[in-house]
Amino acid sequence: MVSQIQPLELHPDRLFSSDPKQRELSRALYKTVANLPIISPHGHTDPSWFANNECFKNATELLIIPDHYVFRMFYSQGIKLEDLGIPRVDGGQVETDYLKIWHIFAANYHLFHATPSRMWMDFVFSEVFGFTEVFCPANAEQFYHTINEKLNSDEFRPRALLKRFNIELLATTEGAGDDLVHHAKLKGTGLEKTVITTFRPDDVVDPDNWKFQETLAKMAGQTGEDVHSWNGYLNALRKRREFFRQHGATATDHGHPSALTADLTTAECEKLFATVLSGNATAEQKELFRAQMLTEMAGMSLEDGMVMQIHPGARRNHNLQVFQQFGPDKGCDIPGRTNFVEDLRPLLAKFGTASDLRIILFTLDESVYARELAPLAGHYPCLKVGPAWWFHDSPEGMLRYRHNITETAGFYNTVGFNDDTRAFLSIPSRHDVARRIDCRFLAQMVAEHRLSETAAFDLAYDLSYRLAKEAYQLTK
Template sequence: MSALSKILELHPDRLFAADPLQRDIARRLYARIQDLPIVSPHGHTDPRWFADNQNWDNATSLLLLPDHYVFRMLYSQGITLEQLGIRRRDGVAVETDYRKIFHIFAAHYHLFRGTPSRMWLDSVFHDVFGLRESLTPATADLYYDHINAALATEAFKPRALLDRFNIEVIATTEGALNDLKHHAKLKGTGFEKRVITTFRPDDVVDADRADFAANVQKLGDITGENTTTWQGYLQALRIRRAYFRDHGATATDHGHPTANTADLSLSEAEALFSRCLAGASAADAELFRGQMLTEMAGMSLEDGMTMQIHPGAHRNHNAVIFERFGPDKGADIPSPTEYVQALKPLLQKYGNEARLNIILFTLDETTYARELAPLAGHYPALKLGPAWWFHDSPEGMLRFRHQVTETAGFYNTCGFNDDTRAFLSIPARHDVARRIDCRFLAQLVAEHRLNEDEAHELAYDLTYRLAKQAYQL
């Protein structure tokens, strides 16, 4: 180690309370659950990785380019996406020297101080790659060469890492029109039940999309149904859901701008669908998305799939970035989201069905105590998803537990999901969630609001059992 280098170390008590009594309790709780298998029921890793089981090319393409947490921070400090090698839609040349890109990252690694990204990345560097010097401009080449050498080995092939990370099951997310060829390739390998898909039908239910009508036609072509009719369209969606279930899916996912739902009459729904195929107004598109959430809840009651609703992201806020690079480039921003009135049409129809499993997420933390916890604390069909996306952080996880537990309890939540494209960070993300839950439980024990035996049971449930139960795994 050079004289100018800094030691990279992970403190064993990280994220536990500073209070000695609470810290000791958290240590005991964590010791029992730290090595439990990882259940990753919602994420965005590439199924091709596991189907082909090929080595990754280099550190930059694996660790940096898929991770919008990384490049949104760099972009905020004036580093262009072209400099980071992000491909442009128009084919304009971007940086292709991956070592140079990694040097840019290393030179700006200080920007991530205090962020969850820093915690995840340090854990990857330390635990996955065995590095013991901190990332700096001076160690950038050491990092890049060390990581690339490791990635070329058998031990770093995707399936080997599934075993090393103790990932019991991981779900990817695919659109309704996806042929699922990578999941099909997994059949017979023994990994088909460990790497499963999730049905995300936004491409055929969001009438705001420029390709909506064309996608609905493709849906008809794939299923053999007449999707110019309302009933044919709904039947085509049922057929696709069955196809996804045949490739392991146990859940659907719906990323709508709002949580609005609707319960239209048959004639109203047919007329709305016809208007949307012809070119929807903004009001019609919003109403149609709302109607489709209710339709999808009904289909989940039929086929048993868990339904996830992820509202509240203002997608592609930066129009320039969207036009040049497309979606998912770090320009999505949380928006205020109302749930009580928005979900009422769906809940009046299906909310009392104990066989239905709907998981609600939010990017609007003001709704935790006021809306989401009371809703989930009453309706049998509802559960609360964990702190998500911008709030997938130690502080965000603590805010979630503090605000929802008194009204919804622990058992109307569903554990943790990592919701990530960054495969190597999955163990670190789950470890953060486990540590924060143990910290929260330790406080309850220290305040004599919970006995320690109950806390051990809860730590196990929050880490493992509730996720398996909620996602029917």
């Protein structure tokens, strides 16, 4: 634990190899990509920030309360979520003294040593706010008041930060029933092609989703379709996809428990759907319904050109008590095993050879990188492998990803990097880490005479910028 104030220095060679030859080439590669525009095609920032362009109010509200990477670490050390100001589902009492919460943050900042959160936060303190000292209890109040003062200035409004961060594209993610009012408000501002939405229909295709019945009823009103008939339900989904496309969406997002897919007959679908709607479906029937809906969504993507993202394997809300008291996305989702080879077989048997279909696969199960994902993406025209994701969005995780994927799938069956974050101010740092790690990996391959320098410089650009634009259909 830091007891005295220390200088905050972001070393220019951070994350590069200690080998002098590799480090030198990493520097040269990184220099060509460090200032490229940021493409952030998969994220969870709040679109109201950019629609309303109001000043962020408070350091605690911005940097702690929305960031489950931060508060899950504190929770693991016995600090109550109520004491961190995390809102309760029942509206019960939580800490509202933001300075007090900030002091908890400072007193426990040492918990993040050697974690990605520490790298991201130090970058934010240094590069975004201009601090030259390591954050600690001794300077906590100075940081807090300085940050709040800057947040109250026009230079730190959301739209100004979009420009300052050189963000060319930022995709948010909204549920199927969302009215997209904030994206509608962006039309005519010049930002409607910078901040776009993503269609995430989990709330109407997963019977276990806590908003399933509510959103299904809402979708009926939005589309005028009879969502209690199989055909009406599918038509409603098509209309919602089109509505999202009108607000910039180029992709869909599917966070299912598994990658299971199915290809049932129409009669079987109608019967299964009726069972699901009755509320009497078994766990196996619910899983089969989710499986069928992944296949249905792939078919719709082939129709309308939307890129499909599938990221299974998160065991959502593992801590039931936290979920019941604070709701979803509170740091208690845990990685689980996945089986892509067998689970995707029905979908791929139907659509796998369609070169006009783009499916991006993410995983929290690193054991499948080399065994399943790389061979699948290295064969099926419709498949690409998403970047190291979530728990593996880290220097070591990114290196493991490249080492496991590249020999079988190559670089061009991957899709660059996405930051998948709610923490807006950390976006530049996350992309910086990804660019540094890719440059390190490329430098190692050149040093081992497995790649030419010319190819390495081309790849550095592609991995940092071009592949993401192409993968998410952002070049049209």
